[in-house]
């Protein structure tokens with residue numbers, strides 16, 4: 001079964017509206033909806049904002065459902081000039097940029113025994129790229145897709161100095177508040193994961209206003225991309241069954 005997680009209600013509205021719900025369970029104040037979406041059995045969760053919420057939601061989902069992969073989706077602040085509002089980012093690596101043991105000589109974001117970055121599942125990253133090509137191939141002015149490093153921290157970034165630091169220190173292309181926590185929880189449970197984000201703002205001084213005004217549009221792009229991934233999974237399974 002596929003776990004689908006988003007932080008805010010607006011980020012998962014379209015998923016909820018399109019889900020054929022079979023079962024609903026509330027655990028630790030979070031509601032898990034099992035059902036069918038685009039031919040796939042999924043569990044959908046709104047985790048709430050931030051790394052702690054994302055960690056709890058991911059672990060409880062893995063413990064209570066038969067999860068074999070997790071897709072986290074939602075919005076992110078773009079950190080590179082070639083990303084505009086609505087463009088898509090698929091994380092090939094994630095880092096908790098605010099994990100700080102520099103006092104002990106470690107690098108920013110470095111976890112003992114783990115390192116700085118965790119890799120998203122290469123098969124899911126590839127599938128996301130394929131699904132993007134499939135859904136946007138004949139769409140004029142389609143959003144761009146970038147595969148790159150996403151950094152997560154418990155802070156909404158709206159500061160040009162922070163952007164420069166995140167680029168320089170981590171080579172990051174986008175920042176958000178959950179992806180690396182989901183990645184870590186998946187890593188310790190041996191569950192493949194991918195993070196798919198739509199750019200809502202430039203993480204600059206106007207980021208909060210940009211975020212608010214683009215929340216719904218950017219969430220539509222995330223939904224389109226994740227739906228396309230599920231559709232590709234479904235038609236590949238059907239083609240496999242027919243072969």
Ligand code: ADE
Nearest residue numbers: 075076077156157176203
């Ligand atoms: N999610 C969307 N935009 C963001 C930003 N600028 N900082 C952190 N999380 C975000």
